Amino acid sequence: MFLGKLLEDPRETRVSARVTVTRAGAGAGTLPVPGILWVPRPALCFPLPAQPRCPSRGPAGARRQLVYVFTTWRSGSSFFGELFNQNPEVFFLYEPVWHVWQKLYPGDAVSLQGAARDMLSSLYRCDLSVFQLYSTAGAGKNLTTLGIFGAATNKVICSSPLCPAYRKEVVGMVDDRVCKKCPPQRLSRFQEECHKYRTLVIKGVRVFDLAVLAPLMRDPTLDLKVIHLVRDPRAVASSRIKSRHGLIRESLQVLGGKKEGGGGGSDYHALGAMEVICSSMAKTLQTALHPPDWLQGNYMAVRYEDLVVEPIKTLRQVYGFVNLAVSPEMEKFALNMTSGPGYSSKPFVVSARNATQALSAWRTALSYQQIKQVEEYCHQPMALLGYERVGSPEEVKDLSRTLLRKPTALGGG
Numbered sequence: 001m002f003l004g005k006l007l008e009d010p011r012e013t014r015v016s017a018r019v020t021v022t023r024a025g026a027g028a029g030t031l032p033v034p035g036i037l038w039v040p041r042p043a044l045c046f047p048l049p050a051q052p053r054c055p056s057r058g059p060a061g062a063r064r065q066l067v068y069v070f071t072t073w074r075s076g077s078s079f080f081g082e083l084f085n086q087n088p089e090v091f092f093l094y095e096p097v098w099h100v101w102q103k104l105y106p107g108d109a110v111s112l113q114g115a116a117r118d119m120l121s122s123l124y125r126c127d128l129s130v131f132q133l134y135s136t137a138g139a140g141k142n143l144t145t146l147g148i149f150g151a152a153t154n155k156v157i158c159s160s161p162l163c164p165a166y167r168k169e170v171v172g173m174v175d176d177r178v179c180k181k182c183p184p185q186r187l188s189r190f191q192e193e194c195h196k197y198r199t200l201v202i203k204g205v206r207v208f209d210l211a212v213l214a215p216l217m218r219d220p221t222l223d224l225k226v227i228h229l230v231r232d233p234r235a236v237a238s239s240r241i242k243s244r245h246g247l248i249r250e251s252l253q254v255l256g257g258k259k260e261g262g263g264g265g266s267d268y269h270a271l272g273a274m275e276v277i278c279s280s281m282a283k284t285l286q287t288a289l290h291p292p293d294w295l296q297g298n299y300m301a302v303r304y305e306d307l308v309v310e311p312i313k314t315l316r317q318v319y320g321f322v323n324l325a326v327s328p329e330m331e332k333f334a335l336n337m338t339s340g341p342g343y344s345s346k347p348f349v350v351s352a353r354n355a356t357q358a359l360s361a362w363r364t365a366l367s368y369q370q371i372k373q374v375e376e377y378c379h380q381p382m383a384l385l386g387y388e389r390v391g392s393p394e395e396v397k398d399l400s401r402t403l404l405r406k407p408t409a410l411g412g413g
Contacts, residue, residue, distance in 0.1 A: 066124045066222055067322050068213060069203040070284070071229040072277050074239035076304040076358075079337060080229050081203040083315060085155050086333055088169040089324060091197035094150030096123055097206040099134035109276070113212045116204075120213070123202060124222055126194035128187045144184035152176035156193055157185075171329040199324060208280040210287050210295070217294045224298065225322055228288070231304035232387045232403075233278055233378035234371055238362035240270040241370075271373055278378035285384045303385060305404055308338045308358050360399050368393040 067084070071077040078094075085092040097116045104112055122130035135143040145157045152158075153176055159168040163182035166174050194200065207213065210226065217224050288299050300321045307314045311334040319326050338358075366374075368390075375382065375389050382389065386407035390396050 063198075063223060065199045065323055066224040067199065067201040067227060068120070068207075068224060069201065069227050069229055070207060070210065070213075071203070071205055072236065072281070073205050074236045074243065075205075075229055075231040076307065077203055077205065077229055080302075080304070080307065081201075082173070082337070083318065083330070083334060084199075084201040084203070085153070086171045086173075087199075087324060087330060088171070089197065090199045090201050091156060091194050092154065093123060093148075093200075093202045094154060095204055095206070096120075096131070096149065096202060097204050098149040099131060099136075101206055102136055103134040109206070109208055113207065113209060116207055117212050117216065120202060120204075120207075121216055121219075124200060124216065124224065126191055126200070128191040128194060131187055143187060145187070145190050146180070146182065146184045148190075152179040154179075157190070158182055162189065162193065171327075171333050199322065201322075208276070210284045214292070214294050217298055226295075226299050227318065227321070228284060228299065228301040229304060229307075230281065230301060230381070230385055232359075232362070233274060233281075233382060234366060234374050234387075235304075235359075235362040236277070237271055237274050237370065237374045238365045240273065242365070271370065274374055275377040278381050281378075281381040282384070285381055289384075305359055311335055311338045359404075363396050363399060368396060371396060 069077060069081060069084075071080075081092065081094055084090045085094070097112075097119055100112055100115045100119055101107070104115065119130050119134070122128075131148055132143050135141070135147065137143055137147060145151055145162065148154070148157070153174055155166065155168055155174060157163065158174045158179040159166040162185050163179070165178050165182055166172075210228075213224070213226065216222055217226075285301070287295065288301065291299065300318070302314060302318065312331050315331060315334045316326050319330075362371075371390060379389065384407055386405045388403040388405055390403065395401065
């Protein structure tokens with residue numbers, strides 16, 4: 001019901017780093033929505049003498065909108081990514097920097113940030129040959145579309161003309177078992193498809209510092225916007241513990257040289273990584289609250305909790321931010337995905353789920369000790385984002401009491 005709005009606002013003459021609150025109204029693209037922090041500004045092109053090209057163009061010379069979904073593991077980003085993967089107008093890539101982390105393992109998260117940015121720079125220009133550079137297939141073996149991480153659920157890879165199994169213009173989840181039977185295509189063929197789209201979206205969990213993207217956001221040949229997807233850190237921690245065996249390698253890279261954290265035990269890495277993740281989250285939010293010039297007009301924050309409770313309203317706001325039209329089919333898809341019969345117990349699987357259960361699952365899954373450990377690591381971003389801390393085990397188990405509020409530091413009351 002509010003929009004924490006970082007000013008520079010084109011509708012106001014004054015400029016301030018403070019945040020104001022706007023009540024919900026009507027009209028896609030300018031409406032406030034719960035949990036969204038939005039810096040609206042029209043996109044401009046200022047060619048430089050040394051680089052006299054305006055931002056990259058899509059089909060028929062149209063300006064190409066580039067989007068990076070900035071988030072962390074277990075934040076609901078696979079579902080959020082589907083809001084773009086399913087859109088017929090969007091070329092979507094799921095976690096391409098995974099290839100960098102695999103190829104350069106055991107490099108830690110910090111040391112791999114430069115390589116991650118370089119890969120993104122190539123991908124946003126539809127230079128998909130960069131996948132071959134980080135291929136682990138072996139010398140002399142050419143990577144194909146089916147070798148790209150997330151290929152089995154990628155709507156472009158699984159649809160005509162690359163594969164006869166599905167059609168990109170039809171909204172609906174694909175069956176990974178079907179997609180794995182698609183004919184492998186050369187990267188050059190996939191690259192040809194990339195150039196056909198006006199909107200290119202990349203979802204990633206392996207960039208930890210928003211400033212890493214600054215050179216791309218300053219680049220006059222690119223038109224890049226960042227959507228920062230956040231979730232209650234306690235829910236993130238709970239999900240990480242549930243999927244800890246699938247995340248152990250990444251957790252080690254996140255922790256790097258850290259020797260302590262997480263309280264020991266089998267959940268050591270899952271909880272220990274939360275300190276690094278929450279530190280990154282806090283730093284990003286502070287940057288957004290006092291935005292440098294390259295971020296102004298190009299950043300939006302979305303709370304996962306608001307997405308699952310009000311999916312259509314949030315979808316309209318997100319699409320308005322990146323200049324996409326909202327179709328009835330996409331609204332129906334978003335609503336159906338948050339109206340499932342229960343909460344999936346399977347990590348890394350996108351499925352329809354009950355929104356209420358999705359929000360409260362961590363309160364019954366984590367011990368009180370684990371909750372307090374996460375709150376110790378994450379108190380700063382929790383305060384900024386409106387996630388209330390708990391004072392007793394009884395308070396945790398009282399599911400009638402919400403632990404969500406308006407983010408005070410973002411302008412809430």
